[in-house]
Amino acid sequence: MANVTTHTFDAIIVGGGGAGLMAALYASREIDVAVISKLYPTRSHTGAAQGGVGAALGNMEEDNWEWHAYDTVKGSDYLADQDAVDVLCKEAIPTIIELEHMGLPFDRFPDGTISQRRFGGHTNKNTGKPVMRACHAADRTGHMILQTLYQQCVKNNVNFFDEFHVVDLIRVDDTVRGVVAIEIATGDFHVFHSKAVLFASGGWGRCWEVTSNAHSLTGDGAAICLRRGIPMEDMEFFQFHPTGIFKLGILITEGVRGEGGVLINGKGERFMEVYAPNIKDLASRDVVSRAIYLEVQAGRGINGKNYVHLDVTPETVNYYYEKDGEDRRISREYIEAKLPDIADFTRTYLGVDPVTEPMPVQPTAHYAMGGIPTDANGRVFMNAANDVIPGLYAAGETACVSVHGANRLGTNSLTDLVVFGRLAGVDMAKYCKTAELAPLPDNPAAQIMVEFARLRDNKGKVKAYEVRNKMQTTMTKNVSVFRTEETMREAIANLKILRQEYLDVEVQDKSKQFNTDLLEAWELGCLLELAEVTAVSAITRPESRGAHARDDYPERNDEDWLKHTFCFKVGEGAYELDYKPVVIDRYQPKPRVY
Numbered sequence: 198m199a200n201v202t203t204h205t206f207d208a209i210i211v212g213g214g215g216a217g218l219m220a221a222l223y224a225s226r227e228i229d230v231a232v233i234s235k236l237y238p239t240r241s242h243t244g245a246a247q248g249g250v251g252a253a254l255g256n257m258e259e260d261n262w263e264w265h266a267y268d269t270v271k272g273s274d275y276l277a278d279q280d281a282v283d284v285l286c287k288e289a290i291p292t293i294i295e296l297e298h299m300g301l302p303f304d305r306f307p308d309g310t311i312s313q314r315r316f317g318g319h320t321n322k323n324t325g326k327p328v329m330r331a332c333h334a335a336d337r338t339g340h341m342i343l344q345t346l347y348q349q350c351v352k353n354n355v356n357f358f359d360e361f362h363v364v365d366l367i368r369v370d371d372t373v374r375g376v377v378a379i380e381i382a383t384g385d386f387h388v389f390h391s392k393a394v395l396f397a398s399g400g401w402g403r404c405w406e407v408t409s410n411a412h413s414l415t416g417d418g419a420a421i422c423l424r425r426g427i428p429m430e431d432m433e434f435f436q437f438h439p440t441g442i443f444k445l446g447i448l449i450t451e452g453v454r455g456e457g458g459v460l461i462n463g464k465g466e467r468f469m470e471v472y473a474p475n476i477k478d479l480a481s482r483d484v485v486s487r488a489i490y491l492e493v494q495a496g497r498g499i500n501g502k503n504y505v506h507l508d509v510t511p512e513t514v515n516y517y518y519e520k521d522g523e524d525r526r527i528s529r530e531y532i533e534a535k536l537p538d539i540a541d542f543t544r545t546y547l548g549v550d551p552v553t554e555p556m557p558v559q560p561t562a563h564y565a566m567g568g569i570p571t572d573a574n575g576r577v578f579m580n581a582a583n584d585v586i587p588g589l590y591a592a593g594e595t596a597c598v599s600v601h602g603a604n605r606l607g608t609n610s611l612t613d614l615v616v617f618g619r620l621a622g623v624d625m626a627k628y629c630k631t632a633e634l635a636p637l638p639d640n641p642a643a644q645i646m647v648e649f650a651r652l653r654d655n656k657g658k659v660k661a662y663e664v665r666n667k668m669q670t671t672m673t674k675n676v677s678v679f680r681t682e683e684t685m686r687e688a689i690a691n692l693k694i695l696r697q698e699y700l701d702v703e704v705q706d707k708s709k710q711f712n713t714d715l716l717e718a719w720e721l722g723c724l725l726e727l728a729e730v731t732a733v734s735a736i737t738r739p740e741s742r743g744a745h746a747r748d749d750y751p752e753r754n755d756e757d758w759l760k761h762t763f764c765f766k767v768g769e770g771a772y773e774l775d776y777k778p779v780v781i782d783r784y785q786p787k788p789r790v791y
């Protein structure tokens with residue numbers, strides 16, 4: 198094979214975000230690991246996470262992991278697997294303490310314990326009132342997690358292949374043998390031969406037009422697995438965060454509401470009091486996103502437009518915090534200290550000073566609850582019967598454990614990364630210590646090289662960005678905060694046309710070095726496939742649950758639909774669905790009370 202270098206490691210980790218680095222750190226204590234990342238690791242989207250990481254430390258008020266588990270299950274609209282949720286919430290506590298000991302600079306309470314704040318859906322089970330559970334480092338929590346983990350990985354001699362773009366998984370029958378990647382700087386193909394592969398490649402918010410997600414979040418790992426016969430679980434559940442900056446989608450953390458911020462409609466009313474009388478602005482994200490959408494539809498957006506205001510100005514907000522044993526009212530000083538990045542974003546992008554003016558916000562595509570199906574040790578299932586494919590792992594946003602079910606609570610993704618990243622890293626090391634390195638098939642890169650040659654040399658009439666724009670428009674219009682049979686039919690029909698157009702895409706840059714034009718065209722193929730899987734999974738679920746809200750089926754249907762969707766790719770544009778029951782133990786489904 199021309200220009201193909203082969204590398205060998207015990208295990209390959211695709212992705213240098215929080216999940217990938219946590220897995221790498223733990224696995225590297227036992228085995229030889231390489232992290233391959235298309236971005237320099239500290240540029241991963243984890244670094245953009247603002248508000249906090251959930252763990253029931255109970256530093257300021259009573260809390261315990263069982264309340265955290267209950268909130269997570271309730272927030273998931275009962276679709277989360279409760280055994281996995283227990284692992285998430287129990288393990289969160291020692292994992293956060295461990296991160297603290299690694300040097301993560303959390304904010305602190307005056308007594309030296311980690312500072313915690315309120316976040317949507319996190320409550321005291323006895324009183325139903327919000328509880329302080331989000332551990333944070335100002336509004337740069339993800340950034341601090343990423344930097345801390347990266348330093349620890351460097352210290353532990355993890356091998357890094359930065360700016361290498363993974364484009365294929367080497368699967369032989371029911372075993373994995375490694376991955377194929379392109380070195381972005383040279384355009385050369387590399388084969389990474391290993392006993393185990395872990396995908397920690399993040400989400401795919403770029404399927405939608407208005408999104409909080411970075412440009413790189415194109416679902417590559419999930420799409421690669423799908424093409425190699427791995428099903429995608431619960432893809433119909435994609436979270437829209439209620440407070441993205443109007444038009445831009447850039448996220449305004451829920452931490453703003455955690456610190457007392459309120460949502461206001463065009464009539465100057467606090468409308469969340471109507472939709473969630475108990476928990477109001479801190480209701481879970483699906484509820485708040487739908488409320489904003491309905492206010493706008495009823496003509497109560499600001500100036501009749503499709504946005505509302507998020508107001509944290511001390512003038513409006515009646516919020517007190519404790520300092521030196523005294524209750525103090527929220528102030529400029531407090532906002533600048535607790536939400537410095539948010540203040541900076543809104544000043545830079547909107548010319549709005551959040552201390553004196555409200556911020557214009559609208560729902561923004563934010564988080565994939567679904568993805569590559571795994572158990573709590575990150576082992577990937579190849580079917581709905583829970584058969585594991587040995588050596589294949591996934592963790593972080595690309596995985597579906599499933600702890601978020603139909604809707605994720607704020608702060609639970611960072612918890613998911615560190616808890617399940619760690620468990621997957623440990624399990625993978627255990628696996629590699631006994632597994633043999635199976636031989637590579639002949640020319641493992643040949644198939645994907647043919648696809649790249651086709652993309653590069655294609656003399657088509659369409660530009661990748663045109664197809665991408667159309668995909669984002671149809672997903673935003675038809676598979677969004679609300680959906681119906683009719684809108685999803687339209688999305689599926691449009692995506693089918695776009696799949697054909699994609700074959701006609703012309704890549705203008707024909708060079709080898711840093712050919713981001715070519716790589717972005719390939720990423721678009723991933724997005725198109727995941728968009729189709731999302732629409733196909735969604736149209737077959739005739740109920741409303743969590744983030745999947747159907748106008749034509751507004752009720753949750755536990756009798757028939759308390760189950761996980763598995764979507765398999767069986768040909769170009771051909772998908773088959775299967776289902777498996779949800780693991781329910783302590784918490785029987787109850788109607789939602791807002």
Ligand SMILES: Cc1cc2nc3c(=O)[nH]c(=O)nc-3n(C[C@H](O)[C@H](O)[C@H](O)COP(=O)(O)OP(=O)(O)OC[C@H]3O[C@@H](n4cnc5c(N)ncnc54)[C@H](O)[C@@H]3O)c2cc1C
Binds near residue numbers: 339400411417593614
């Ligand atoms: C703006 C924003 C704010 C958020 N705030 C919070 C919060 O406060 N609390 C919370 O719990 N959650 C938050 N989230 C969600 C959370 O940050 C993400 O779900 C999480 O960080 C995802 O981490 P990850 O490790 O799975 O992937 P990422 O951090 O997205 O990393 C993906 C990695 O995969 C690599 N990669 C991808 N494709 C390839 C490929 N083909 N080849 C090689 N490498 C590849 C990338 O280079 C990158 O290193 C927020 C998300 C956003 C977008």
